[in-house]
Amino acid sequence: xxxxxxxxxxxxxxxxxxxxxxxxxxxxxxxxxxxxxxxxxxxxxxxxxxxxxxxxxxxxxxxxxxxxxxxxxxxxxxxxxxxxxxxxxxxxxxxxxxxxxxxxxxxxxxxxxxxxxxxxxxxxxxxxxxxxxxxxxxxxxxxxxxxxxxxxxxxxxxxxxxxxxxxxxxxxxxxxxxxxxxxxxxxxxxxxxxxxxxxxxxxxxxxxxxxxxxxxxxxxxxxxxxxxxxxxxxxxxxxxxxxxxxxxxxxxxxxxxxxxxxxxxxxxxxxxxxxxxxxxxxxxxxxxxxxxxxxxxxxxxxxxxxxxxxxxxxxxxxxxxxxxxxxxxxxxxxxxxx
Amino acid sequence: xxxxxxxxxxxxxxxxxxxxxxxxxxxxxxxxxxxxxxxxxxxxxxxxxxxxxxxxxxxxxxxxxxxxxxxxxxxxxxxxxxxxxxxxxxxxxxxxxxxxxxxxxxxxxxxxxxxxxxxxxxxxxxxxxxxxxxxxxxxxxxxxxxxxxxxxxxxxxxxxxxxxxxxxxxxxxxxxxxxxxxxxxxxxxxxxxxxxxxxxxxxxxxxxxxxxxxxxxxxxxxxxxxxxxxxxxxxxxxxxxxxxxxxxxxxxxxxxxxxxxxxxxxxxxxxxxxxxxxxxxxxxxxxxxxxxxxxxxxxxxxxxxxxxxxxxxxxxxxxxxxxxxxxxxxxxxxxxxxxxxxxxxxxxxxxxxxxxxxxxxxxxxxxxxxxxxxxxxxxxxxxxxxxxxxxxxxxxxxxxxxxxxxxxxxxxxxxxxxxxxxxxxxxxxxxxxxxxxxxxxxxxxxxxxxxxxxxxxxxxxxxxxxxxxxxxxxxxxxxxxx
Numbered sequence: 001x002x003x004x005x006x007x008x009x010x011x012x013x014x015x016x017x018x019x020x021x022x023x024x025x026x027x028x029x030x031x032x033x034x035x036x037x038x039x040x041x042x043x044x045x046x047x048x049x050x051x052x053x054x055x056x057x058x059x060x061x062x063x064x065x066x067x068x069x070x071x072x073x074x075x076x077x078x079x080x081x082x083x084x085x086x087x088x089x090x091x092x093x094x095x096x097x098x099x100x101x102x103x104x105x106x107x108x109x110x111x112x113x114x115x116x117x118x119x120x121x122x123x124x125x126x127x128x129x130x131x132x133x134x135x136x137x138x139x140x141x142x143x144x145x146x147x148x149x150x151x152x153x154x155x156x157x158x159x160x161x162x163x164x165x166x167x168x169x170x171x172x173x174x175x176x177x178x179x180x181x182x183x184x185x186x187x188x189x190x191x192x193x194x195x196x197x198x199x200x201x202x203x204x205x206x207x208x209x210x211x212x213x214x215x216x217x218x219x220x221x222x223x224x225x226x227x228x229x230x231x232x233x234x235x236x237x238x239x240x241x242x243x244x245x246x247x248x249x250x251x252x253x254x255x256x257x258x259x260x261x262x263x264x265x266x267x268x269x270x271x272x273x274x275x276x277x278x279x280x281x282x283x284x285x286x287x288x289x290x291x292x293x294x295x296x297x298x299x300x301x302x303x304x305x306x307x308x309x310x311x312x313x314x315x316x317x318x319x320x321x322x323x324x325x326x327x328x329x330x331x332x333x334x335x336x337x338x
Numbered sequence: 339x340x341x342x343x344x345x346x347x348x349x350x351x352x353x354x355x356x357x358x359x360x361x362x363x364x365x366x367x368x369x370x371x372x373x374x375x376x377x378x379x380x381x382x383x384x385x386x387x388x389x390x391x392x393x394x395x396x397x398x399x400x401x402x403x404x405x406x407x408x409x410x411x412x413x414x415x416x417x418x419x420x421x422x423x424x425x426x427x428x429x430x431x432x433x434x435x436x437x438x439x440x441x442x443x444x445x446x447x448x449x450x451x452x453x454x455x456x457x458x459x460x461x462x463x464x465x466x467x468x469x470x471x472x473x474x475x476x477x478x479x480x481x482x483x484x485x486x487x488x489x490x491x492x493x494x495x496x497x498x499x500x501x502x503x504x505x506x507x508x509x510x511x512x513x514x515x516x517x518x519x520x521x522x523x524x525x526x527x528x529x530x531x532x533x534x535x536x537x538x539x540x541x542x543x544x545x546x547x548x549x550x551x552x553x554x555x556x557x558x559x560x561x562x563x564x565x566x567x568x569x570x571x572x573x574x575x576x577x578x579x580x581x582x583x584x585x586x587x588x589x590x591x592x593x594x595x596x597x598x599x600x601x602x603x604x605x606x607x608x609x610x611x612x613x614x615x616x617x618x619x620x621x622x623x624x625x626x627x628x629x630x631x632x633x634x635x636x637x638x639x640x641x642x643x644x645x646x647x648x649x650x651x652x653x654x655x656x657x658x659x660x661x662x663x664x665x666x667x668x669x670x671x672x673x674x675x676x677x678x679x680x681x682x683x684x685x686x687x688x689x690x691x692x693x694x695x696x697x698x699x700x701x702x703x704x705x706x707x708x709x710x711x712x713x714x715x716x717x718x719x720x721x722x723x724x725x726x727x728x729x730x731x732x733x734x735x736x737x738x739x740x741x742x743x744x745x746x747x748x749x750x751x752x753x754x755x756x757x758x759x760x761x762x763x764x765x766x767x768x769x770x771x772x773x774x775x776x777x778x779x780x781x782x783x784x785x786x787x788x789x790x791x792x793x794x795x796x797x798x799x800x801x802x803x804x805x806x807x808x809x810x811x812x813x814x815x816x817x818x819x820x
Contacts, residue, residue: 056455061409065442065450071416072439079431086420086427087749093417094759098766101410105770108406112777153424157755299432306511307436314443318451325451328462 011304012294015077016284018311019070024276025255026066028179028269033060035180037127038173039199040120048192049120053107053332055187058329060107062322064100076307080151080297083285087153088145089137092160098132102126131176136160137170141283142168142218142225144290151292164217171210178203179272180264187333193261200264201256208249211275215242218282222291225282234281241278245271341745347748349756350422356760357414358730359723360767364408366722368537369483371401372476375456377562379472383465388792394472394561395460396786397539400778402457407774409450416442422756426737426747430506431515433499434489443483449478460793468795480528487527491519493587493738494729501741518588519581526581529574530725531679534718536563536570541715542782544708547701552785557698560711564687571681578677579637585732586638586648589739591659592732594651595666597634598624606643609634613671617663622652657735666732669724676721683710800809 032055076081086093096116105128110119143165146155181200185193219226229238248271255263287294298304369519375394382390416438419427427435455463455471463471492498498514499507508514543560546552586593593599598617603609615624635644651659660666687707690696695704702708737744 006423023341054550058458061453062447062450064409064413065446068413068416068446069439071420072435073444074429074435075427076435076437076439077436079428082420082431082435083424083749084428086417087424087751090421090749090751090755090759093421094762097413097417098762100413101766102411104406105773108403109773109777110405110781152428153749157752229454299435300507302511303432303508306508307439310440311443318443318447322447322452325454328455328459 008301009295011301011308012077012298013285015073015298015304016287016294018308018315019073019077020276020280021315022066023072024225025275026063027164027276028272029059029063029066030271031176032179032183032265033063034103034127035176035178036184037124037180038131038177039180039184039196039224041124041128044054046116049116050070051188051192053110054182055184055333057107059325060104062325064104067100073307077299077304078287078294078297079299081292084145084147084151084153084288084292088155088159089140090157092133092135092136094138096130096137099126099129099133100130103130108331128173131173132169135172136165138299139165139168140171141279141289142214142222144186144222145288147288147292151296164221167210168214170216171207174203174207174210175272178207179265179268182268185261186265189332195255197259201253204249204252204256211245222290228282237281238278241274245274248274344753346751346753346756347745349753349760350748350751351744353422353756353760353763354418356764357411357418360771361408361411361415362723362726363719363771364404364411365479365482366531366534367720368401368405368408368535369479370531370533371397371539372403372472372479373532374535374539374562375401376472376476377566379469383469386796389555389558391582392555392786392788392790395790397559398457399781400542403687403774403777403781405453407770411767412772422749422751423737423747424749426742429501429504430738431741433492433506433508433511436511436517437485437489437492441489445478445482445485447478449475449482452478461795463795465793465796480531483531484524484526487524488515488517488520490729492517492525493517494733496738496741504746505670506738506741506744519584520578522577522584524575526574526725529570530718530722531575533570534722535576536567537680537711537714537718538716539563540567540714544711544715546785547781548705548708550702552788553701554591555617555697555786555788557696557701560701561691561696564684564691567680567684568688571677571684575677575681576660578674582670583638589733590649591651591654592655592666592728594649595660595663595732596670596728597648598627598663598667599648599650600624600652602653603634603644603648605645605647608632608643609638609648611637614669614757615667617667619656620661625683642805660732660734662731666728669727669731673721673724673728676717676724679717680714683714687711750759770772 036052036056038053040049043052071082074085102122106119106123106126110116113119115240137160139162140160143160143162145153146159148154178200181196181203184196185200186195219229228234248267252264252267252271255267283289285293285295287297375397378390378394378397381387382394419434419438439690452474455468456475459468459471486557492514495518496506496514497517498511499509501507540560540563543556543563546556547560582596585596598612598615600617600623608631610629610631612624613628613630615627617624632642634648638648639645651663687696690704690707733739735743735745737747761777
């Protein structure tokens with residue numbers, strides 16, 4: 001055994017974890033941005049919509065940057081995965097990018113516009129499209145990507161679109177709406193807050209329905225998932241996740257009923273974390289599901305070490321000033337003129 | 339034309355060109371302007387003269403408008419390597435992905451996180467923290483320039499490893515980062531963003547001075563920009579010259595295209611410099627040309643005759659040299675002309691200032707001078723875009739110079755799919771362009787708010803000692819930026 005051999009296993013694993021962390025932070029943080037964006041489509045009145053947008057004004061950009069971090073790091077750590085996945089998901093990712101672009105410009109244009117109708121619409125629609133594109137990408141995680149023996153994309157351009165991926169996409173949108181409404185419960189008061197207690201409750205049920213459906217169909221539809229799910233040691237993990245998940249859902253519904261302000265978003269974050277961990281176990285050690293492993297797709301060990309030296313050193317700092325940003329702007333948003 | 343629309347590589351190239359050219363328009367301003375905002379805020383904190391605070395607030399409005407579009411249009415750039423250039427991504431990902439990952443963690447995040455405090459945080463954090471945030475935003479933006487230019491320079495002059503079986507194996511990361519083009523290219527681009535922003539600021543100020551609006555206020559921004567340009571404009575010409583010399587040494591095909599030089603000029607003979615020409619790819623010569631004898635030898639080696647030959651395009655097979663010679667040739671000349679015009683305008687204006695003719699009262703009398711500044715406002719953008727066209731179109735047919743060809747680097751996508759995304763982006767970008775101009779005009783027409791009181795954190799010293807966290811998030815919705 002060569003002295004560096006353990007490292008060749010360990011380094012891709014570390015990077016799998018870091019990429020997971022970036023993606024997780026993105027889903028949580030931009031998740032509530034996109035959720036609030038989708039909810040803004042139904043917000044009655046300019047004043048309410050203004051509060052919604054103000055609640056995101058100082059954070060959306062940093063939140064979205066987690067996705068860029070993820071993209072850049074995936075490119076560096078697993079070039080093959082970056083190339084193959086993006087190639088396979090061309091259309092949903094273009095949809096996502098277009099949605100995110102619309103969402104971003106709407107912030108600036110709306111701020112300056114007298115007639116805000118168009119930009120309200122592009123803001124909401126952009127958020128929706130971005131979430132939809134991400135949902136289809138998530139669907140492909142279950143579906144898998146068809147590759148040749150070198151790991152290059154060998155499928156068709158519409159492979160990502162199936163009835164199952166549509167369900168996954170709709171569920172993710174529900175999830176974003178849930179996280180968005182719990183964020184608004186945290187950031188608003190009065191009537192607006194009351195509305196979002198209602199929205200959050202409905203979104204909890206719809207998300208739950210989607211999640212149950214995905215959990216049940218996954219082992220039925222895909223053999224490899226079934227093998228993984230029902231053999232030890234992972235069977236214990238996959239048995240624990242639904243139990244914990246349902247407990248958290250009950251706690252979330254209870255906190256919404258009790259009109260608690262901070263608890264709902266915390267429970268929602270925990271539910272997301274749980275689903276994310278489940279997904280992680282389902283995929284690992286693959287990076288291009290269902291067959292290309294992180295070891296096959298990884299960049300050279302020297303690349304991984306070099307990147308880890310700098311990025312690893314920066315992660316705590318980046319987390320630190322992101323948290324500081326939230327501390328500076330903590331508290332409720334009040335309506336204009338109040 | 340129909341061939342173009344059914345060719346995956348050409349469509350992917352078009353899409354990259356469109357998204358890169360359009361994206362460049364926004365950060366080129368904000369990166370330079372961030373430094374200007376740091377200067378204004380420093381002056382405000384040092385002098386406690388409220389004018390500087392109003393400057394910081396007014397220019398921040400234009401900054402934010404441009405920044406938002408910059409972030410939005412930057413997203414396709416981050417994903418396009420994988421979407422449209424999968425073989426390329428796989429081949430050079432070990433290095434290029436690392437560099438782009440660094441850009442994200444070091445630059446984007448810093449910029450994005452502290453932008454919130456910079457724009458909305460005036461009332462919520464102590465002045466020093468706000469100032470630090472502004473500095474960090476500027477550092478973030480310029481770090482981004484650094485990593486992008488490092489990555490692009492590596493495509494021009496690959497170093498630090500070897501290509502084996504079409505995959506780049508990195509042997510020395512620091513050598514790859516410090517590739518031959520890196521330092522010069524970064525400095526050239528750093529000054530380009532600064533110069534563009536300063537001429538935009540100077541141009542907008544000149545417009546107000548022409549209209550005799552807020553004369554004193556805009557005389558100040560005009561002069562701050564002018565003082566900075568005394569150093570920037572001449573230095574940029576010098577750096578541009580160094581860059582061209584590097585091209586001569588490292589990228590002979592590009593230099594030949596920049597000069598539309600078809601026949602090799604042998605050593606020990608003077609090389610002529612072409613001012614205008616009509617290059618023809620089919621005939622492999624310029625059908626018409628205006629030349630100044632001997633000048634190119636001076637430009638390249640500062641000697642009447644060259645020590646080494648300047649290779650002409652015909653030295654290479656048509657497939658091994660850039661095809662769009664005319665585009666490279668003219669982009670290069672437009673960039674140079676703008677750089678020279680900038681330096682001259684700066685010189686004349688400084689001269690007038692030195693004669694004591696630029697007091698706020700006398701400003702409006704210099705109608706032609708101010709009009710020239712207004713005219714110069716958008717020129718920086720054109721120069722920067724032209725420079726990038728020279729750099730990247732001139733590099734063709736290579737995506738990594740001498741190592742990897744562009745035609746071998748594109749994803750195998752159905753042309754219709756790229757056509758779909760390309761036309762969608764085109765329509766969207768065209769709309770954004772005009773809408774941004776419209777809103778930019780609106781912000782300028784409205785002018786600065788000179789009655790805005792200084793932030794409470796500064797006016798009432800009691801609040802300075804109070805931790806900002808105790809103030810609830812009372813940003814009024816909407817009016818948050820004004």
